[in-house]
Amino acid sequence: MTVPSELYYTPEHEWVALNGATASVGITDHAQRALGDVVFVSAPTTGSRVTAGEPCGEVESTKSVSDLYSPVDGEVTEVNPEIDDDPGLVNSDPYGAGWLFRVHLDDTDGEVPPGLLSAAEYAALTKEEE
Amino acid sequence: MTNSPAADPANSPQATDQATGPATDPATPSTATQPPAPPRRTPLTGVHEKLGASLTDFAGWLMPLRYGSETAEHTAVRTAAGLFDLSHMGEFAVTGPDAAASLDYALTGEPSALRPGRARYTMICAENGGILDDLIVYRLADEEFLVVANAANAAVVGAALADRIQGRDAQVSDRTDDYALIAIQGPRAAAILANLTSADLAAVKYYASYPAQVAGREVLLARTGYTGEDGFEIFAAPDDAEHLWAELSRAGAADGLVPAGLAARDTLRLEAGMPLYGNELSADLTPFDAGLGRVVKLDKPGDFVGRRALAERAQAAPQRQLVGLTSQSRRVPRHGYAVLWDGQPCGVVTSGAPSPTLGVPIAMAYVRPDVTVAASNSGPGTGRLAVDVRGTAEPATLVELPFYRRPA
Numbered sequence: 336m337t338v339p340s341e342l343y344y345t346p347e348h349e350w351v352a353l354n355g356a357t358a359s360v361g362i363t364d365h366a367q368r369a370l371g372d373v374v375f376v377s378a379p380t381t382g383s384r385v386t387a388g389e390p391c392g393e394v395e396s397t398k399s400v401s402d403l404y405s406p407v408d409g410e411v412t413e414v415n416p417e418i419d420d421d422p423g424l425v426n427s428d429p430y431g432a433g434w435l436f437r438v439h440l441d442d443t444d445g446e447v448p449p450g451l452l453s454a455a456e457y458a459a460l461t462k463e464e465e
Numbered sequence: 466m467t468n469s470p471a472a473d474p475a476n477s478p479q480a481t482d483q484a485t486g487p488a489t490d491p492a493t494p495s496t497a498t499q500p501p502a503p504p505r506r507t508p509l510t511g512v513h514e515k516l517g518a519s520l521t522d523f524a525g526w527l528m529p530l531r532y533g534s535e536t537a538e539h540t541a542v543r544t545a546a547g548l549f550d551l552s553h554m555g556e557f558a559v560t561g562p563d564a565a566a567s568l569d570y571a572l573t574g575e576p577s578a579l580r581p582g583r584a585r586y587t588m589i590c591a592e593n594g595g596i597l598d599d600l601i602v603y604r605l606a607d608e609e610f611l612v613v614a615n616a617a618n619a620a621v622v623g624a625a626l627a628d629r630i631q632g633r634d635a636q637v638s639d640r641t642d643d644y645a646l647i648a649i650q651g652p653r654a655a656a657i658l659a660n661l662t663s664a665d666l667a668a669v670k671y672y673a674s675y676p677a678q679v680a681g682r683e684v685l686l687a688r689t690g691y692t693g694e695d696g697f698e699i700f701a702a703p704d705d706a707e708h709l710w711a712e713l714s715r716a717g718a719a720d721g722l723v724p725a726g727l728a729a730r731d732t733l734r735l736e737a738g739m740p741l742y743g744n745e746l747s748a749d750l751t752p753f754d755a756g757l758g759r760v761v762k763l764d765k766p767g768d769f770v771g772r773r774a775l776a777e778r779a780q781a782a783p784q785r786q787l788v789g790l791t792s793q794s795r796r797v798p799r800h801g802y803a804v805l806w807d808g809q810p811c812g813v814v815t816s817g818a819p820s821p822t823l824g825v826p827i828a829m830a831y832v833r834p835d836v837t838v839a840a841s842n843s844g845p846g847t848g849r850l851a852v853d854v855r856g857t858a859e860p861a862t863l864v865e866l867p868f869y870r871r872p873a
Contacts, residue, residue, distance in 0.1 A: 368519070371728060372536040374819040375795040393855075395797050397535050397818060398728055400855075426534070 336461065337364045339430055343406070343447060344457035350430060351406045351451060356443040358407045361434040362394060362425060365461045370396035373425040376418050378403070378436045379411045385438060387450060392435070394425070407448045409438040503527075507552035508645045508706035516724060524617035526553035528727055535728035539821045542692050542733055543869075545721030546651030548713055549730060551698065552706070555619025556644050557612040557626055561635035564608050566767070571629035572602065573752060573775070575765040579604040584672045584689060588752050588760050589625055594774035595748040596755075598622050599740065601689060603674050611640070611685075611700075615742050629770060645706035649713055649722070650696030650733075652871070657717040658697055662686070669697075680712035691730065693737025694871055732818045735827065738789065738867030744800060744815040745787060745829055751778050754831070756787045756866075785812065785831040789866040790852065791823070794859040798828040798852040804836075805851040805858055811836045814852060820868060827868050828852065828861075837863060 338344070343351045348366035352359040367373065375395040385391045385405035392403035414436045417424055425433040442448065452460065504527040513520060518529035529550065531538060541547050559568055565577035574587030584603040588596055598618035603611040614622040619641060626637045649658060655666050664677035664686060674687035685700040701709055714722065731741070740746050745755055752761050752775070761775050792798060797819050804812035812832030820827040830852075832840075840850045840863040851858035 371519075371531060372534050374536075374797070377796070393796070395795070395819070397732060397821075400797065400799065 336368065337430070338454045338458045338461075340454040342430070342454060343451035344454065344460075345404060345406045345451065346460060347402075347404045348461075349404060349406050351448075352434075353447065356440050357412070358409065358438045358440055358448075359434050360406060360436055360438065361429055362403070363457070363461075364429050366394075366401075367426045367429045367433075370394065370399060370401065372397045373422045376403075376422055376425065376435060378414045378418070379405070381411050381414055383411050385409060385411060387448065403435070405438070406451060407438055407440055408442070409440045411436050412439050413437040505553075507550055508703040509550040509552060509647075509710055512707055512710055513550065513724075518724075518726060521727070523727055524553060524615070526616055528553055529724070531726040531728045532724050535726060535732070536821045538723055538725040538729035539732050541721055541723045542651045542694055542725055542729060543822055544652065545723075546649055546653040546657055546696075546717055547692070547723055547725030547729065548710065548717070549648040549650065549725050550710075551646040551648050552644070552703075553616040554641075554646055555614035555616060555622060556640040556646075556700070557614065557623055558638045558640045559610040559612060559626065559630070559635060560638075561608055561633075563630070563633040563635040564610055565604075567630040567633045567635040568602065568610055568612070569765060569767060570633075570769050571626055572600065573761045573769065573771065574602065575762045576602045576604060576610060578765075581606050582673055582675050584674055584687060586672075586760065588746075588757070589622055590751070590771035590775065591748060592771055592774065594751040594771045594778050596742070596746045596750055596752060597625060597748060599742055599746055599760075603685075603687060605674070605685070613646075618742060625770075643703070644700045645703045645709075647699045647701065647706065647709055647713065648690055648692075648696060649699070649717070650690045650692040650725075651694045651722075653717070653720040653722065654694070654696040657713065657720050657722055660716040661712055666697075671695075680709055680716075682709060684709070691737075691739055692733040693739070693867065693869055694733075731816075732821060735816050735818055735829065736820055736822055736867065736869035738829070738869075740787075740829075741816060751775060753778050753783065754785055754787070783834050786834050786837050787815070787866075788812075788830055788832055788837055789864045789868055790814075790817075790828045790830055790850075790861040791820075791864050791868070792826040792828070792852065792859055792861050794854070795819075795826070796854045796857070796859050797826040798830070798854060798859070798861065802855075803853040804830045804832050804861070805853055806832075806836045806839070807849050808851075808858065810853075817852075822869050829866070 377393040379391040390402040391405040504522040513529040521530040568576040677686040682705040690696040798817035802814040817828035845862040
């Protein structure tokens, strides 16, 4: 299982890549393994507002469905257009081509948004679960 | 991201807790305070671990859920072949001069009518007609039968068989630990197996079984399965399991044979319209509810457990019907979701999954018979029939079961 060190994480198994005022969001390698083959992602639409800790979509796999939680507060600026045609990208490249949506952060003070976990903290959390 | 409780992957394929034996009797609460026993390992669990399988506790057994992509495993079984470890299934030998008569009394079918070497799908019911389990009964010899039960129900089935043969000249013995069970399923299964046996596979008809040598080991070879494809189930000595698995894998590699886990097994059986105990079958339902009244042989001579209740049920107007649904939405109807007619609940989904073969979500559901008539008459696309997928009515279409039938 991979947990890239440059990303931040939620206890609900989303990852966040911070780049200035923009946050890219996806689900972790741990999550995609637990879900199995992803067949459909219902992501928030461009222009919608998301709130940290609130459900903003769904991830359907062969065996289950999970809520997708926004890790941050802000406005959705972009949704990965490839995922609708090829949801398997979430399995094959969860931290790359399988990204789900991007958010323009409300707070752009340069601080890491509250409540996010570091890679080390997330790795410890998933180890506990196993 | 959090799993919704209705569809926790830990419950999938639905490991049923509905087996109500002494362990759940309120009179014996002591089990509740003990830590749960670790899941049992099959003779092949080590092989699955080496293959990197995701393992899951299924009905008290540590079983492979998937080895890689369950969709790829599913497709391999439809187009080539898949190899399954089914050693968790319960096996009971019923032997003795009264073995046939005992099973005629204990089960809804008529095993006494089977010729040696033949098998039948059947059920074991409670006195009130409720289904305790669905079974395959193999007649191995005049006075020897093998009853194969679901792992989750094995204890209940064993106890019921022992109880029901009392006073007859027959014995029941639990042989679960004496058999490894490997299934090879798919259009290439027979060709692959032919490389490893001199047995005349063409002579092993569907639902037949006979002793054979496979890869130099003595096995019971049966042409049965739970995938909707042609295939074989191989009952072997536990010590031979790793050898057989390795030889089958080697012999099938060029034909596209892959190991397949319980996740693929569940979507394969769902496409084939086959019921799963705990989903379509339960102690609260009779075989007639599930559209499987044909397994109840009311015309067989002598009494059998559940006869009176089942005879009444056979005459009564059905209260529910097991139907197939497809959805044009990509949101998948799951076990337990309500079926809606004009926005009002009219049934419940028993199994649902995205169908790898059809490319759309499919589901089996129990619905009110008047709704199945109305839905058939009103045709698809009206939106009157729907499934409540977490608060949204997703239009559904009534379809005939099975969803998939293998090309002739």
